[in-house]
Amino acid sequence: MKKIMNFFKENSTFYFATVEDNKPRVRPFGFIMDYKGKLYFGIVKYKTSYKQLLVNPNVEISTTSKVGKWIRIKGIEKTRYEFISSLFIYYLSKMIVFHNAKNSLV
Numbered sequence: 001m002k003k004i005m006n007f008f009k010e011n012s013t014f015y016f017a018t019v020e021d022n023k024p025r026v027r028p029f030g031f032i033m034d035y036k037g038k039l040y041f042g043i044v045k046y047k048t049s050y051k052q053l054l055v056n057p058n059v060e061i062s063t064t065s066k067v068g069k070w071i072r073i074k075g076i077e078k079t080r081y082e083f084i085s086s087l088f089i090y091y092l093s094k095m096i097v098f099h100n101a102k103n104s105l106v
C-alpha cells in the first residue's frame with residue numbers, strides 16, 4: 001500500500017471512472033487516502049459521480065507519471081462510516097489549527 005500511495009503522491013491528479021447508462025464516465029480527482037490499508041476517496045452526495053455509484057458501485061482509478069509509468073486500480077464502492085467520522089475529525093482539527101493560527105499574534 002505504501003508504494004501505491006507514494007505513486008499517487010508523486011502524481012497527484014488521477015482519473016476516477018464510473019458508469020452511467022452503460023457508458024463510462026471519467027473525471028480528474030485529487031483526493032485519495034489510505035485508511036487501514038484501503039484506498040478512500042471523498043465524494044459529496046450532490047455530485048453526479050456519487051449518484052452513478054448508487055446505481056453501479058464499480059469504479060476504476062488511473063494515473064500516469066511524467067516518465068510514462070502508470071497504475072490502474074479497480075474496485076467496488078463501499079461507504080465506511082468509521083472512515084467518514086475519522087475524516088471529519090481530521091479536517092475539523094485542521095480547521096481549528098488554522099483558525100487559531102489566523103487569530104494569533106505570533
